[in-house]
Amino acid sequence: MSDVETGHLTEFHLWDFTITTPGLVELDELLEVPLPSGAADLVETSHMKTVGYKSYINAPLKEGEEADLVMNYVPGSPSDILLRKAKADGRAHAYKIVLQAGTGTWEIAGSVVVRDYVRSNPMADRRTATARVKWVSNETEAEGA
Template sequence: MTEARTGYGGEFWLGDEDDELVELVEVVSFTLPNAQTETVEATHLKSPGRRREYIPGMIEDGELEVVINYVPGSATDALIRAAQTAGDTRAFKAVLPRSTTDWEVEGFVIVTGFDRGEIAGGEKMEGTITLRLTGATTEAAAA
C-alpha cells in the first residue's frame, strides 16, 4: 500500500512586523527550498591529467513561490505588501500534511515579489508571492 499523499491541509505562515507567524489564507500551492551547491574551480598547474578540479562552495536554497486566491485588501494581502515594502527578513513556516504528525519547514525569507496576475471576468483572482530564502532552513516533525 502506498503512503503517497496530496497537499490538502498544507499551510504557509509568514512573520509580521512583530515577528509573530501569521497563517496566509486561501493558499493554493507553495514550493519548498531547493538547495543547490555551487562548485568552485580549484584547478592548478599540476592538476592530474590536465583535468579541471572543483570543490563544493556555498549552498543556495533559492526562492519559494506561494500561490493564493487573491482577495484585495485582505489580511494576507496587507501582510505581503507590508513585508515587501519593509524590505526586512521575515520568519516563515511551511506545514506539510502527513498521515502521522505533520512535517514543518522553517527559516527566513525576504518578500521579493507579489504578482497579483490578470484580473478577468469569469476567472478567479490569484496572486503569486515570491520569497528569497536567506540562511539555513530546518525540517522536523511538528511539535
C-alpha cells in the first residue's frame, strides 16, 4: 500500500490589493499548480593552482524559478480580473498553496510576481489560461489549520 496522492483539490490563493479588504483570493478552475523552487547560483572560486575540478561556493542569494499556473479560462471571472491586475501592477503578491495531505492539508506560502498571463481561445476545445509566476521569497511550509 502506498501513501501517494494526486494533486486533486489543490488550491492556489493570490493576494488582491484592490478589493475593499485586501486579502488572499482563491483562483478558480486550476488544472496545474507548480510548487515553489529556487536555487543559488554558483560562484567559481578556482585559481591558478586549483587541481582536478574547478571549485565553487553558493552565491549568497537564491533566484526563484518561473513556473506556470494553468487553468480553465473564464473571461471576466474573478480569477481572470485578478491575474490581469497582478500582471499589470508588477508587484510581489503573497500566495498560499493548499495541498490535500491524508485527512488534513499542507500549506506553502510566500511571494510571487505575476510575470505574464496568456489566454487561449481555440475553436474546438476549452479555453485555457496560463499565469507565469516567479517565486520571489523563501517559502514557508506547515500543516494546514
